[in-house]
Amino acid sequence: MRVLSGIQPSGRLHIGNYFGAMRQHLKLQAEHECFYFIADYHALTSNPSPSEVARYSLDVTMDYLALGLDAEKTVFWRQSDTPEVTELTWLLSCVTPMGLLQRCVSFKDKVAQGLSPSHGLFAYPVLQAADILIYQSNLVPVGADQKQHIEVTRDIAVRFNNTFGEVFTIPEEHIIESVAIVPGTDGRKMSKSYGNTIEIFEPENSVKKKIMKIVTDSTPVEDPKDPDKCSVFALLKLLTSPEELAEWENRYRSGGMGYGEAKKRLAELMIEFFAPFRQKRAELENNMDHVKQVLADGAERARAVATKTLVQAREAVGLGG
16 A cells, blocks of 8 residues: 655654654554655745745654654655646646635634635645645545545545546545644643644753643642643653553542652653654764755655656646647
8 A cells, every 4th residue: 555644844843743643654664655755835835934944844854764764665755856746736726626625624724823825725735635646645644633635635536537537546544543632831732833842852951841841730739630631641641651651640649749740750751762763863963965865765756656647647638648
């Protein structure tokens, strides 16, 4: 099975990214043919500075490589290094009903968050469909709340195939293994837009400071505490063994423990878990030629597939004959 996914270079990656999508992406390498790309075309919808797009693209590449991406097995590249996808986007746009795009809730959500309602933001589901279809993808990893993205892609692909002939593989969603929402330092979902993240590779002292500042309630030390309502406990779930987690739950419910104790243990676990990845990340920072070569090699492999599909699509609609 060919698996495809992309990640936007919109900032330094945080532990919510890792325990959400990234960890699943890395697991899928062992079982499938994986195509993962840095979605820098998509990132432009949020109007980043040019220097940020370039810098964060390299950061994302180093992060994935440090965390275990196998560049020999997995195709990993920058979206903009395969310009074929933009031409396919236009071909797909010509069969995509306005009503389909108007029903996409993501556009409304992003505008509500303050993004400019540009054509790129409105029509991004078509570019997303092109990303998926141009590589003849079978599976697309998504969270359960993102199924609409794949449904739109399937709808566009079926419309194109029904109109011009069978060109595209119809993809299926691969629901990412259920993970509780990773809370940020303020208790809300961890997100760069909230400024509440703990970055995967930020300095250890900064990690400790952020963890010690995680918002908790004012329950006195001697009183029982509800672990199910505590962000610190939610993060402990991601890092500790079931046996140790059970001990922490018992301590929460029994009382006599301050949140500071749990925070200190969380900091230890966080630093210990990412330590080997941190070392690899440092090595990559000193070998940028290798990092850039990974992207160049990935783009070459991706374009070989994309070009073949685009030729089929062009011929199907009557172009280039």
